[in-house]
Amino acid sequence: MRIIIFSLLIFASFRTFAQRTIIDTSKIIQLSGVVVSEEDLVPMPYITVYDKSIRKGVIADYYGFFSTVSFPGDTIYFSYFGYQTSTYIVPDTLKDNRYSIIHMLQRDTVNIPEVTVYPWPSREEFANYFVNMKPYDDAVRRAQKELSGESLAFVAARLDNDASLAYGYATNQRYTKLYTNGQLPVNNLLNPYSWAKLIKDWKEGKLARQ
Numbered sequence: 456m457r458i459i460i461f462s463l464l465i466f467a468s469f470r471t472f473a474q475r476t477i478i479d480t481s482k483i484i485q486l487s488g489v490v491v492s493e494e495d496l497v498p499m500p501y502i503t504v505y506d507k508s509i510r511k512g513v514i515a516d517y518y519g520f521f522s523t524v525s526f527p528g529d530t531i532y533f534s535y536f537g538y539q540t541s542t543y544i545v546p547d548t549l550k551d552n553r554y555s556i557i558h559m560l561q562r563d564t565v566n567i568p569e570v571t572v573y574p575w576p577s578r579e580e581f582a583n584y585f586v587n588m589k590p591y592d593d594a595v596r597r598a599q600k601e602l603s604g605e606s607l608a609f610v611a612a613r614l615d616n617d618a619s620l621a622y623g624y625a626t627n628q629r630y631t632k633l634y635t636n637g638q639l640p641v642n643n644l645l646n647p648y649s650w651a652k653l654i655k656d657w658k659e660g661k662l663a664r665q
Contacts (some may be wrong), residue, residue: 484545486554489524490515490533499560505532539563 490502498519505512508529515521520526525531527547534540538560547555575581600606616624 482550483552484527484649485522485553486525486531486545486556487520487553488537488558490519490521490558490560492538493559493561495531496559499535499538499565501535503532505534506530507532514639533558533560535560561658 459626490499491497492499500515500517500519502515502519502521503512504515504521504523506523506525506529508526511523512532513521513523523531525545527545527549529545531543532540533543539562541560542560543556543558548585575584
């Protein structure tokens, strides 16, 4: 019994399709137009335009323009996210094979009841939490503490030299060796300028303990 019903359904589908295919091609209509919003009449991009009768559809371009092939009496669906799906029936009294329309879509609004969110179940619990809460530092204060001179010096004292510092130290050593090549190494204990600066700083009190 199921096989017979299935066969009848297939036969009916082929018959309907055959009836559509034998329609006179002179009745084909080039349907084109622009889809706009009903609120401000602004063209709506990438609208889905679907012909239910022939089960074919197109997508409008960025400016809301579309163009499709249809037959007189076909039902056209226009759909877009956030807007109500609307229909348009192609007139069967057209004399020309070209027809242009301007179709408007209405925004699909959903009314949601007001919801009030409370962080605490009661005022008493909120007051108890407010009184007993522990003050905390905001992001700015934490950043100021982490970037203070004492914190950076503390971190730098425990970090090894990176590649740039090691290269600079090696370069300075090499320059010093080239500068004193064939001579005694530089010793500031015998440098009169260093002694003069030391005595000057001592007289001015720069060497006193803070």
